Amino acid sequence: MKRIFLLAVLVFALSGSIFSQSLVRVYTTDAQILSHLDVASVRPGAYADVVLWEKDKGYLLSAGVDYEPLIDDLPGYYASRLDPMLSMGGYHTYSEVVAWLDSVYNEHTDIVSPPESIGYSCEGRAIYIIKISDNPTVDEDEPEILYDAMHHAREPGSMELILYFISYLLDNYGISDDATYLVNNREMFFIPIVNPDGYVYNEITNPGGGGMWRKNRRDNGDGTFGVDPNRNYGYMWGYDDEGSSPNPADETYRGPEAFSEPETQTMRGFYAGRNILLNLSYHTYSAMYLAPWGYTADTCADYSKFMEMMQLFSKENHYIYGSGATTIYPTNGDANDWAYGDTITKPRVLSVTPEAGSGEDGFWPPTERIIPINQDNLPANIRLAYMAVSYVHYGDVVIFDSLGNENGFLDPGETLSVSCRVRNCGLGTSREVIGRIVSASSHIEVIRDSVLWSPVSSFENSEYESFLIHLSDDAEPGAAARIVLSCTEDIGYVEQETVSFIIGTPETLFAENFDGSGDDFFVVSGSEWQRGVPVADVGSHSAPNVWATVLAGDYHDRQTAVLSSPVIHIDSTAKYLSFWHWYDIEYDGICYDGGNVKIVVDGGMPAVVSPLTGYTGVFYEYSSMAGDSCFSGMSNGWKNVMFDISAYCGDDVRFLFSFCSDNYVHHLGWYIDDFAIVGYTATSVEAEERINLPLSLDVYVSPNPFNSRLVINISSSSDREHTVTIRNILGEAVIVERLPVGVESFCYEPTTEGSGIYFVTVTDGECSVTKKVVYLK
Template sequence: MIIHRTIAACLLAALIWASFTNQIQAAEKFQQARVTIETRADYLALKALSLDEVYTGEKFIDVIVNADELQALSVSGLKYDVSISDMTTFFQSRFEPGKSMGGYRTLSEIELAMDSIATANPLIVRPKWSIGNSLEGRPIYVMKISDNPLSDESEPELYYYAAHHAREVITPEALIYFMRYLTNNYGTNPQVTYLVNNREFFVSTCMNPDGYYYNEVDEPGGGGLWRKNRRNNGSSFGVDLNRNYGYQWGCDDEGSSPTGSSETYRGTGPFSEPETQVEKAFIESRNFVVTLSLHSFSDLFLYPWGYDRIYTPDNDLFAAMADTVAALAGYSVGPPWQLLYPVNGSSDDWGYGEQTTKNKNYAVTIEIGNDTDNFWPPTNRISPLVQNVLGPELFLARMAEAPKKLVPPKKPLIYAQADIAVSEFDLYWNHLDFDNPAQSYEVWQLSGYTRGSDNIETVSGNWLEDGFTVSTTRAVSGTKSYFSGTASNLNNTLTAVNALQVLAGDSLKFNAWYDLEDGWDYAYVEASTNGGGTWATLPGNITTNTNPNGNNIGNGITGASANWVQAKFSLASYVGQNILVRFRYVSDGFVNDPGLWIDDISPTETYSVQSMLTNTETDTTYHVSGLTDGAYYYRVRAKDAENQLSQFSNLELVNVSLTPSCTWLVGDANGSGTYSVSDAILVIAYVFLGGSAPAPDAIGSGDADCNGMVTISDALWIIANVFAGGPTPGAACDCVEYLK
């Protein structure tokens, strides 16, 4: 009996302790603090705390903290304000009263919504099926929408998926709205009908069902803040699924965390989690052109790379995608490291970067909602938010048919005869762009070539300004220079319009004044040998390869010059080639120092006359006519079906010499360059003895009297000139006449 009472007492104590522990856990509240970032030291101090960073603004970062983390922030010396004292209570205060989960769907309601869409549209929707299970055994569902949903057709495939992170509850709502938009408008809306008939849409509304369900149970009224899956790490729970993919997994501790309690904990290895294993197997089984991962929040469109501060080989295409998305939805656009922070082990980097076990897909992320919306937007914001992302979702589906058509066509390669003695010729070119073929070509003729220095004082047309501007703040020659701009997350360029023909001994020289955040923001001088297709940084007397913070891609300019300095960049490795030159300035998201000014750039090549001969040529040849003596340069660029223009082709030089010229004297029979008795002797021997003919022209070189024949009279004319000061041989005629 005593033993039984003891056991009962122990059980009761355990239950009381468990209840107490649960109450403590339930009572734990999270706050949002806005941390002021005024200096680089502030940024590094915040990073050292490993807090849950949720939004990055101009000179501040918002973090979510519990009581212990707030205490750590308090003693760090950083300036901050608590902007939300109890996040769950704050979220719930914005929900429509009387609705479970604050008007957001529970996990079972998400699945019911998928079922209802499939039931109502059996001809174009394949009902949901499980592609695998989560850590706790919950199925991860996918649906398919297409005109023949049960068949695999040779149509572009797209994969849209949501809720990597459990607290990002707007993302399943966005995909449910998207699926309903497609099914409700099929057959009546021409664009939707075309897309459903010519695409295969695969949609997964929740890839982290365990975390999503945990929030549902933990905060039935909505406002739960669990982010990761529910992996038991021993002393903590959860792996960040969007740090668990295999491409560049764990390459550093900035883009993910090795600590289990961190919100960006990457797991014990790449694809350590069942959820990412399921995604990996599914994506590898398909041939997706585009994959779209929905997240919240910050109103962003993100694309690779995330793991390092570099761009992909397809950056032009990603940037073109981003420009359209920005126009459609108003999102800020760029790689994660440029807009937020580096991210390694992400779905986007793996989706694009892994090209051995699967095809390359254009993997992108949309962060839905602004900082006021936060993770649980007010109920009345659900509709406008899901409608706003619809435009980008449809655009990505349209572009999947031919992604390369988003970017301008490749540049043509032209060739022509270098020297001609006629007033017309045929110019030829090749254009090997099968992804984005040209519809027509522009043909340009340039003349009046000069080589010199550009002091930026006049509008020369020598430069394409993308972020750089002409400034009067400071200059060396005159009153103007080029200025890089100063702001966060810049990637500004100044690119030469005309290719530079690199000669032996050439160096690129310019005057520079710069004040850039040392070790964080960098300027580069770059060269391209393929018309801007790829660029290489150049070393110079003001560059460094030290890389204390991972931001220097090589040969970077950073720190401060204090005054104007002459920069010199050797072009020895490019001698004999035509190169484009550009200046580029890249800044990160925090401290903004004054920037870079450039003046007196040399050598530059200019042409006083630049004429477009045609912009409607559809063949790969053009007949040039009406030329006079001179040096002419030709270049061609292609135009695609979207009226995008390629880079200019190589520049081809054609020298035209319509008027013959000679390098010899009339009457100089022996070709010595002077008149002497030897010329007379050669003529006499030729006329009377059958000796060698005058040279180099058998008639003109001996025709001293200009009568069109070589006779004894020519010998006498030469003798009279040499010994008696008579008329100059050939004075009455032009050697050119003998060349006709």
């Protein structure tokens, strides 16, 4: 017993301050400074939250960097949130993971390979892998996918995500279509712990959980221990001293040379013997998906593919996504860049790093958060496995009254076309794709409930196919209606989209496009909000003018600015406030800056009104508008937004556009155009029947919908010249072209026009034909 006690004392003594790390905030994001620190999270351009070790205090003092304490005893804080009755607070230990892998193999020998040691750590611990497939011990000609975790020893949540997905596949094989299909048609490899020594070290020092050791346990020979495995890979290893550190004492120490560590050598050896196509390399935390590159802000060749994939990964959990260097901070010698960038020792791999869990979850989420975080990431794991061949989802969806009065609006009594195309976000060609539609509103009857698309090539769109629905005669104008679309290759997964639209023909009761000699909007407070022509990157929805936080972009820090409409009487027929907006506002899962719309009734107190599609989130706790809902992040183009204001009929109101920014980081801002108050009426189908459509004139437009070029062909017995006029949905002409006698075709290529419904009218002076077209940018 005495020897055991002395050993424990020795461990405590050698570990120094391992039990007293704190979490602090340093008000710099200088990559050179951060490379010497143990960075937990970064708010780009503002500050970094850093795990402060005793050795770091002197460095910060010498660098002249102040810090603000956030959590004094970080391991103790994490441990206090864990269940003390469970081993490691509810997280599997290394030995428990090994036993668990043996157990699932013994229970599922038909679809799980025996756990195999593919290499050993610095201290001689095995790095285990299993394969799940229908013939697990046979190397079949099936797409190969890798899921790995715990390059960093203090991120056990990443390992739990792997174990959870394994359990899902095994528990649902032969029961759910997706688990069965994936097991039968993929070879899925799982490495739950890449860095076993560091994790065991955390178990020794903090057996109840909360240990903060990050690196492996290499003895650097100078009194320091550990290399960061996620800075030790060969691609762009040591590219600079910002994305990794040459100092053995630093948490991002990259090692003496590329692949100096047995853990990364093990990963290299595994890849060299396989044909891995896709990889999720799990870390925690920050609620992000990170793609290459980490070493540079330049985009990689497959950046657009990565963005499409990550957009689908984040569909349910709403993680933000982008390249590692631009989304969080630069790294070099990391697993992501090597998996993608090295095409000499292995094939190229599309590799993404999820940073699972939120800032509140931290490195050791509370015990009760383990399962919810696993569930949040399950859809991404499933989608990745499908993407090795194909994964289709809805792209563009356009609803128009092709079998109604063709006035461009969706009126009661009309039969509507729901024109859709799907997109394949996979590495191979899809099978035939089945689309289905169901009504989610009582006034919609589905007439054509299914369509079939031909196989779709990798990262390509299908052709358009159309469902048919009918609006009942008693559907209420102005009411929101919903349909639910689904698509599948009939191989397990079903991708769904809910689409909403407004019933009826809009009637504009008040409109302001800000393009006249003046308007009655005015700035209430703050130095933001300007009227005029915006920066070129933003443009306007209808040229030339908009209201913008700052026309030149780059709004200011510490602003609370309010733009007001004039007093508007809300007529009894009014239903919606509508406007178009474009925004790029600081957001990384937290709404640091943002804007919202408020209504003031008869001089009363402002109240936030919510758009039909909802706000992005709420202002964070340190904002002067803390708790208010707001738009934040990026709109990705000009978007129409509508607010139900029917509750204010009969009132005199003003609408306030309130914008708020905090002390750090500013983006291009918020831009407003084409403000309107609209009601909705029902336009008779019979009343809008087309007239003046003689047999001597006909017009053919293709493709429809179109996205870059519209071909207009004319068939006419007239010997007159023809005039082609294209108008937007407001009736404004966007182009007028006179065609000489004998010219019977015209190509229209939009330049500044926005997506939407347009009307093509061809006339010869006596007769005219109008066709409705849909432009999708």
